[in-house]
Amino acid sequence: MSRKIFVSAKEVADRAGVSRSAVSRTFTPGASVSEETRRRVSEAAEALGYHVNHLARGLMRNESGIVCLIVSELDTPYRASLIRALTGQLQSASKIAMLINTDRSDDSVDQALRQAISYRADASIILSGMPDKSITDLCLKSGQRLVLINRDEDRDGALMINLNDREAARRSFIALLRAGCRNFAFANSEAMTPSLMAREEGFCAAGREHGLEVTVERFGSTTYQSGVVLAQRLLTREKRPDAIFCVNDLLACGLMDTARHQFNLAIPSELCVVGFDDIEQASWSSYNLTTFAQPVEQIAAEAVTWLDQVTSAEANSRRLDAELVWRGSVRGG
Amino acid sequence: MSRKIFVSAKEVADRAGVSRSAVSRTFTPGASVSEETRRRVSEAAEALGYHVNHLARGLMRNESGIVCLIVSELDTPYRASLIRALTGQLQSASKIAMLINTDRSDDSVDQALRQAISYRADASIILSGMPDKSITDLCLKSGQRLVLINRDEDRDGALMINLNDREAARRSFIALLRAGCRNFAFANSEAMTPSLMAREEGFCAAGREHGLEVTVERFGSTTYQSGVVLAQRLLTREKRPDAIFCVNDLLACGLMDTARHQFNLAIPSELCVVGFDDIEQASWSSYNLTTFAQPVEQIAAEAVTWLDQVTSAEANSRRLDAELVWRGSVRGG
DNA sequence: CTGCTTGTTGCACTCGCTTGCAAAAATAGG
DNA sequence: CCTATTTTTGCAAGCGAGTGCAACAAGCAG
Structure with missing residues (x-):
């Protein structure tokens, strides 16, 4: 044919x-x-x-209009909504998104960036994983723009968009304290990415400042299933926590379900929970989860605007605010 | 620069x-x-x-390696998982996915296909909306392959992948009947796409065969919020349903939450619910929803395999089985 | 009518790559 | 050692567009 x-x-x-x-x-x-x-x-x-023919046009102009989105586990609620925001705004800026899934091997982020280079993408936006420095250097040297979202690692010349994870975690501690909680726990995954660790550190630091100990438990990845396991570990402790900050909403959902159905705990009267991301499910009445909203549209806007700028030398780091969304999983408010 | x-x-x-x-x-x-x-x-x-340079290579070979994924509301759980499966399998077949978001008007699908043509995509996979026949004809005439997933409308030369919606709906009726339910309802959106309507028709047909009436209610789009509204409408009827088939899981979640929290109904003892899609949330213990699984990997496999085939003349329609996943939202089983 | 400015248009070159074709090199056969 | 065959290699002609340059037409002042 x-x-x-x-x-x-x-x-x-x-x-x-x-x-x-x-x-x-x-x-x-x-x-x-x-x-x-x-x-x-x-x-x-x-x-x-x-x-x-955009292929030919791209060849001549040395500007393909293509922007690569590099992401793993893209069917995760937060990731999916970020992708939606990004594709939408890219299209409005008359660019087009190429989606590269890096679920498989570990060096696949590098592979993805090679693809991006092969298609002469104008830019790559990395939502998960962290590529090798040699590759990012190659991208930058080739004149490809690079955006790292929530990666929090330095790469000269790339735009880095991060949230104020520490500050958010601190605020959530204070909110839980005001709600009358005294036994604090932090439910984390073992992913240990910089932004997840910043939340943990922020929460623990706030605890220390108030002279209160924080139990930290880590398990698996940031999924519902991990939340289930973390609930089992945390809620069987002799000093059962009455406040748990979950490193993200998905995990919080698993933890809440387990707390209720397996431990028969009432939320928020016996246990207060705070999450992070504000995924759609957080607003569902089964969860009604107090959480921090990822400003996805704003993240996307920052990224896309930056791509259109001619000069990229200055101020290539943005720190955005995750806004606290008060719901019913914490007393008072 | x-x-x-x-x-x-x-x-x-x-x-x-x-x-x-x-x-x-x-x-x-x-x-x-x-x-x-x-x-x-x-x-x-x-x-x-x-x-x-893949742009130049594509120019010469008349084969870009690009496949367009045209989709709206891509942050919906089912859509997101389908996209994940598709991008994964496309990459394994050394093709790359371009993602086009068609959130706005209905002719934006047409726009998306024009983009696909401009980038000389080898194929386009349409997950939502239905393009104008003139555009699809142009695609096909240009030698671009076309895959329609769950669109159920005829387009000669395109591959159409559908599920046995009618049959699944019938099976769910029988399951609910066996569970001892007698007042059946069907909760649908107003989207009225062929596959959603097929589910409704299949369910109602099964009802007629058993001499039982089925209450049909339609509202909004296939979202959690619509489920909330539908629950309010259905559960305030004088003859309250004890079995509801929801046209998809998202809607079922909203309906279940409302049934429980607003109407204090116990599931499955007072109300049985069946959904469709088997999104991740269906397996969460708050829902534990009996549903039909979309065979996403299989759908993706069918699509990608077909794209690699030289001859596309014959048998360009596939009907796959949605498998029933038994969980706790229906008695017995 | 001449000279000059302004606005359109076509020629031809370029972008980075693939590929048919024929020349050159390597290998085999006698 | 020579010829026949098989690889390997380079040349050059595309692929489909954008764009500097010069030719050309139109409009205007003198």
């Missing part, structure tokens, strides 16, 4: 009785074309079903 | 002391190159950080 059936600018030119340059100019904003030729070209293009 | 910093085949050729063609052949599987030159070329390429 040959695929050379796409209609080319030449054909449009012939039909409109003009040169190929004319049709090229018609589709290039700001080029010099008379109203008359533009009309005739557009007409011919419409009739033939002509569409500019 | 100029971006012409990517290293080209010419540079690699110079460094390796061979011709451009040699480096091109080194990266073309099955081309005739001696072991010696291949080694020298690879070495030079590695040193320079060379990566084949």
Whole structure:
């Protein structure tokens, strides 16, 4: 099956009785074309079903319009909503998203970036994992923009978008304290990414400041299932926590379900829970979870705006606020 | 900021002391190159950080390796998991996914397909919405493959993947009947897509066969919020249903939460619920929802396999089975 | 009518790669 | 050692677009 059936600018030119340059100019904003030729070209293009070949255009202009989204576990609620925001805003900026799934091997983030280079992507946005420095250097050297979201590691020349994880965690401690809680616990995964660790450290630091001990438990990855296990571990301790900060909402859901159905605990009267991300499920009435909202649209906006800027030398690090969303999993409020 | 910093085949050729063609052949599987030159070329390429320009390659070969995923509300659990499966399998087949978000108007699907044509995508996979026939014809005429998932509308030349919605709905009716339910209801959205309607029709047909009436209620889109509203409408009827088939899981979650928290109904003893999709949340202990699993991996496999086939003339329609997943939202089992 | 400015248009070159073709090199056969 | 065959290699012609440059037409002042 040959695929050379796409209609080319030449054909449009012939039909409109003009040169190929004319049709090229018609589709290039700001080029010099008379109203008359533009009309005739557009007409011919419409009739033939002509569409500019972005591959060829990208080749000439050295600007493909492609932005790679590099992500693992993209069906996770928070990730999915971030992808949605990013694709939406990229499209509004007339760029297009390429999605690279890095679920498989570990060096696959590197592989993904190689793909991005191969397709001459204008930029890559990394939502998970951390590529090798040699690769990111290659990207930057090649003139590809790089955005790291919640990666919190330094890469000169890349834009790094992070949240104020520490501060959020501190605020949640205070909220729990005000709610009258005294036995604090932090439910974390073993993923140990910088942003997750910042939440843990922020929470523990707040505890120390108030002279209160914080039980830290870590298990698995940031999933519902891990929440189940963490609940089992935390709630069987001799000094049962009455306040648990979960490193993300998914985990919090698992923990809450287990606390209720397996330990018959009432939330928030016997146990207060705070999560992070504000995924859709957090607002469901079974959870009604007090949490910190990831400003996904704002994150996407920062990233996309930065991509459109000519100069990228200065201030390539943003720290955004995760806003506290009060719901019913904490007393008072 | 100029971006012409990517290293080209010419540079690699110079460094390796061979011709451009040699480096091109080194990266073309099955081309005739001696072991010696291949080694020298690879070495030079590695040193320079060379990566084949897929834009140019696609231009020559008339085969970009790009597959467009056209989807709306991609942060919905079912959609997200389908996207994950598709991107994963596409990558295994050494293709790459372009993601186009069609959140806005309905003709945005048409726009998306135009984008696909512009990037000379080898194929487009449509997960939501239905494009105009004129556009799909243009795609097909241009030699672009087209896959429609759960769209259930005829488009000659495209691959259509659907589930046995009717049959699944019928099975769920029987299951509910066996569970001792007598007042059946069907909770649907107003989206009225063919696959959703097929579920409704299948369920109602089964009701008629058993001489039992089925209350049908439709509201909004297939979201949690719609489930809330539908619960309020259905559970305030004078003849309160004791069995509700929800057109998808998301809606079922909203309905269950409302039934429990607002109407104080026990599930499954006072109300049995069946959903559709088997999203992750269906397995969470708050829901523990009996549902039909979308065979996402299988759907993705069918799509990707078909894309690799040379001949596409025959049998371009697949109907897959949604398997019943028994959980606790229906008595017995 | 001439000279000059402004605006359009076409030619031809370029982007980075693949590939048919024919020349060159390596290998085999006698 | 020579010829026939098989690899390997380089040349050059594309692929489909954008764009500098020069030619050309139109409009205007003098």
